[in-house]
Amino acid sequence: MYVIVVYDVNVEFVNKVRIFLKQYLNWVQNSVFEGELTEAEYNKIMSHLEKIIKKSNGHILCYIVRDKKYLKIDEIGTPKSEITNFL
C-alpha cells in the first residue's frame, strides 16, 4: 500500500511526529510524508500517532492506495531546503 500522511499538530509535537514518521516514510513537504508501507507498518504508525494526537489535539489525515499505480503525483516548485537536508 502507498500512503500519504498529512498532519497538523501543536508545535511541541512536530519534531516527535517528524522523527517517528521518518523511520517509515519519505518527508516530502513541511507536514507531509509519503511512501510504501505494509499493513503491519501502517497499523503500527496509526496506533502511535493516535497516542500523540490524544495529547496534542492535532489532526492527521492518511490517504491510502492499494498500489502506487493508481496514483499520479504532480509537483510544482521544490521542497524547502530543511527537507532536502533532513533526507
Next chain:
Amino acid sequence: MYVIVVYDVNVEFVNKVRIFLKQYLNWVQNSVFEGELTEAEYNKIMSHLEKIIKKSNGHILCYIVRDKKYLKIDEIGTPKSEITNFL
C-alpha cells in the same frame, strides 16, 4: 478524478492560494485541499498555482487518483477550528 493538493508557500501567498483553491476543493487541513475535479478544472488550477509558485519559490504536490474508489482516507483527531469556520 479525485485530487489532494498540499502546499508550502511563503506566508504572504498563503491566503491567496487558500482563497483560490477554495473555489474548487475542500479545505481539510492547514495546507491541504481535496476533492473531485474535471481534467479542465485541474489544468486551470495547476497553471494558476504555477504562477504563484514562480513568485514565491514555494512547493506544491498534487496526488491524483482517477476515481475516489481507489483511495481510502483515515483520519485521527479533528481539523483546527479556523478550517471548520472557513467552510
